[in-house]
Amino acid sequence: MAYFPMYIDLEGKKVIVVGGGKAALRKINSLLYFGAKIAVIAPKVCDDIKAIKGINVHESNVALDILQNADIVVAATRRPEINAKIGTYCNDRGIMVNVADNKELSSFLFPGVIVRGDLVVGVTTGGNSQAVSKQIRNMIDRMLPEEYEALTRKMGAYTELANVNIKSTALREEALDELVKVALSNKCVLDDKKANKVLDKYYREDAARRNA
Numbered sequence: 001m002a003y004f005p006m007y008i009d010l011e012g013k014k015v016i017v018v019g020g021g022k023a024a025l026r027k028i029n030s031l032l033y034f035g036a037k038i039a040v041i042a043p044k045v046c047d048d049i050k051a052i053k054g055i056n057v058h059e060s061n062v063a064l065d066i067l068q069n070a071d072i073v074v075a076a077t078r079r080p081e082i083n084a085k086i087g088t089y090c091n092d093r094g095i096m097v098n099v100a101d102n103k104e105l106s107s108f109l110f111p112g113v114i115v116r117g118d119l120v121v122g123v124t125t126g127g128n129s130q131a132v133s134k135q136i137r138n139m140i141d142r143m144l145p146e147e148y149e150a151l152t153r154k155m156g157a158y159t160e161l162a163n164v165n166i167k168s169t170a171l172r173e174e175a176l177d178e179l180v181k182v183a184l185s186n187k188c189v190l191d192d193k194k195a196n197k198v199l200d201k202y203y204r205e206d207a208a209r210r211n212a
C-alpha cells in the first residue's frame with residue numbers, strides 16, 4: 001500500500017537519533033530545519049554532526065530505555081541488528097520511528113522535500129527508490145519559483161479576509177482561486193491592488209445574493 005503524506009508540526013518535538021554517520025547527518029539536518037529538538041547518540045559521531053549548533057551529542061552506546069523520552073526516534077547505525085532492536089522497541093511502545101535500513105520496521109519514511117516558506121512539498125516512493133525521489137524533488141524544485149513563499153503567506157491573509165467577508169462557500173472558493181490565477185499570470189506575484197479589486201467584486205456579489 002502506498003504511504004499517506006502526513007504533515008507534522010515538529011517545533012519543539014524531542015527526537016533521538018541513534019547513529020552518527022552520513023545517514024544520520026542528512027536526517028538531522030532535515031529535522032532541525034523544521035524545528036525539532038535533537039539528541040544524537042552513537043559511540044562515534046562524525047565531525048559534521050558535532051559541528052551542528054543547537055543539538056545534543058552523546059558519544060556512547062544507546063540504552064534502549066532512554067528512547068521512552070522521545071517523541072520520534074531515528075535508528076541509523078551501521079549495525080542492522082541494533083537498528084532493528086530500536087525499531088521493535090519503539091513500535092511496541094507506539095513511538096514514531098524511522099529505521100534507516102529497514103522500511104518494514106519504520107512507522108514513517110523521510111521524503112524528498114521542497115520548501116518555499118510554509119509551502120512544503122514532500123516526495124516518497126514508499127521506500128522503493130530514493131533515486132526516483134531525488135529526481136522528482138529536483139524537477140519540482142525547478143518548477144516552483146521562490147515567489148511562492150510570499151504568495152502562500154499573502155493568500156493566508158486573504159483567505160482569512162474571505163472567510164469573514166464572503167458568506168457563500170462557493171463564492172469564497174471562486175474568489176480565492178481567482179486570486180491565485182491573478183498571481184500566476186504575473187510570475188507568481190500577487191499585486192495587492194488587483195487582489196483587493198477582485199475581493200471587492202466578490203464581496204458585492206456575496207452581499208447581493210444575501211439580499212436577494
Ligand SMILES: C[C@@]1(CC(=O)O)c2cc3[nH]c(cc4nc(cc5[nH]c(cc(n2)[C@H]1CCC(=O)O)[C@@](C)(CC(=O)O)[C@@H]5CCC(=O)O)C(CC(=O)O)=C4CCC(=O)O)c(CCC(=O)O)c3CC(=O)O
Nearest residue numbers: 100101109110111112124125126127128129130133134137
Ligand atoms: C527508505 C528510505 C528510508 C528513510 O530514510 O526514510 C531510504 C533508504 C535508504 N537510502 C539509502 C541511501 C541514500 N539515500 C539518499 C538520499 C535520500 N534518501 C531519502 C529517503 C529514503 N532513503 C527513504 C525512502 C524514500 C523513498 O521511498 O522515496 C531522501 C528522499 C530523503 C532523505 O533521507 O533526506 C533522500 C533523497 C535525496 C534528495 O532528495 O536529495 C542518498 C544520497 C543521494 O542519493 O544523493 C543515498 C546514497 C548514500 C548516502 O548518502 O549515504 C540507503 C542505503 C542504500 C545502500 O546502502 O546502498 C537506504 C537503505 C535501504 O535502501 O535499505
Ligand SMILES: NC(=O)C1=CN([C@@H]2O[C@H](COP(=O)(O)OP(=O)(O)OC[C@H]3O[C@@H](n4cnc5c(N)ncnc54)[C@H](O)[C@@H]3O)[C@@H](O)[C@H]2O)C=CC1
Nearest residue numbers: 019020021022023024042043044045062076077078100101
Ligand atoms: N535512509 C538513508 O537515507 C540512508 C540509509 N543508510 C543506511 O543507514 C545505515 C548507516 O549508514 P551510514 O550513516 O552511511 O553509516 P556510517 O558508517 O557513516 O555511520 C554509522 C554510525 O553508526 C554508529 N554505530 C555503530 N555501532 C553503533 C552502536 N552499537 N550503537 C549506536 N551507534 C552505532 C557509528 O558510531 C556511526 O556513527 C546503514 O544501515 C545504511 O544502509 C545509508 C545511507 C542513507
